[in-house]
Amino acid sequence: MIEIHNLSKSFGKLEVLKNIDLHINEKEVVVLIGASGSGKSTLLRCLNFLEVAQGGEIFINAEKIDIAKTDLNKVREKVGMVFQHFNLFPHKTVLENIIEAPVFVKKKAKSEAIAKAKELLQKVGLKDKANYYPEQLSGGQKQRVAIARALAMEPKVMLFDEPTSALDPELVGEVLQVMKDLASEGMTMVIVTHEMGFAKEVADRVIMLADGHIIEEGHPNDIFAQPKHERTQRFLNQIL
Numbered sequence: 595m596i597e598i599h600n601l602s603k604s605f606g607k608l609e610v611l612k613n614i615d616l617h618i619n620e621k622e623v624v625v626l627i628g629a630s631g632s633g634k635s636t637l638l639r640c641l642n643f644l645e646v647a648q649g650g651e652i653f654i655n656a657e658k659i660d661i662a663k664t665d666l667n668k669v670r671e672k673v674g675m676v677f678q679h680f681n682l683f684p685h686k687t688v689l690e691n692i693i694e695a696p697v698f699v700k701k702k703a704k705s706e707a708i709a710k711a712k713e714l715l716q717k718v719g720l721k722d723k724a725n726y727y728p729e730q731l732s733g734g735q736k737q738r739v740a741i742a743r744a745l746a747m748e749p750k751v752m753l754f755d756e757p758t759s760a761l762d763p764e765l766v767g768e769v770l771q772v773m774k775d776l777a778s779e780g781m782t783m784v785i786v787t788h789e790m791g792f793a794k795e796v797a798d799r800v801i802m803l804a805d806g807h808i809i810e811e812g813h814p815n816d817i818f819a820q821p822k823h824e825r826t827q828r829f830l831n832q833i834l
């Protein structure tokens with residue numbers, strides 16, 4: 595589904611990603627871990643072309659993405675993204691947030707987009723909130739709207755960047771539940787999270803990023819029980 599060869603990304607002199615190679619299979623759920631500043635968000639943003647890497651190749655669905663030649667809106671249709679701070683449009687209702695991109699980017703008929711949005715709201719447990727504004731919702735509800743909004747584009751892959759980090763603890767579970775449901779339906783997902791219980795339960799693979807490299811990866815049972823790399827051990831000790 596996603597293939598990355600030799601990806602590198604710097605900000606000025608700071609090399610954040612150094613020759614990253616990564617393959618993500620269809621229906622795979624990958625959790626990305628690593629210390630703050632290790633480049634997790636940058637890697638996700640490169641996959642969605644919110645950042646342009648300096649070197650390397652990215653293939654999505656076997657298609658090489660050449661940013662000079664490819665319509666990036668088309669790529670972003672395939673790759674949905676959910677952010678820590680929801681990024682909903684504050685002056686639009688929940689329904690308007692969800693239909694915005696399908697109607698204005700994908701040129702879907704409005705009636706069709708509305709029908710799909712209602713289906714997605716049902717799926718994330720918010721069917722009675724269609725006409726609410728974001729400020730009238732809890733953080734957990736906002737994040738579920740953000741997930742529904744990303745799904746409205748019918749992406750092939752979903753990227754999540756610390757989707758529960760800004761939530762009060764009692765609201766984390768409802769968002770993780772929506773993500774678990776998505777995983778069990780076979781969505782391909784790349785998730786940056788510190789929720790290791792969730793990772794144990796849902797991830798097919800955990801990847802540890804440090805110093806711009808993937809220093810360790812494996813099944814969550816192996817990584818959590820017997821991290822091989824000293825940096826992984828230290829990181830897990832800090833957050834568990």
Ligand code: ADP
Nearest residue numbers: 605608610628629630631632633634635636637
């Ligand atoms: P993480 O998500 O793992 O905490 P990030 O990918 O956000 O890490 O950041 C990796 C490094 O790149 C950090 O040192 C950060 O300060 C730097 N960085 C990220 N985005 C930018 C940017 N737009 N301009 C300059 N430096 C950046």
Ligand code: MG
Nearest residue numbers: 634635636755
């Ligand atoms: Mg980050």
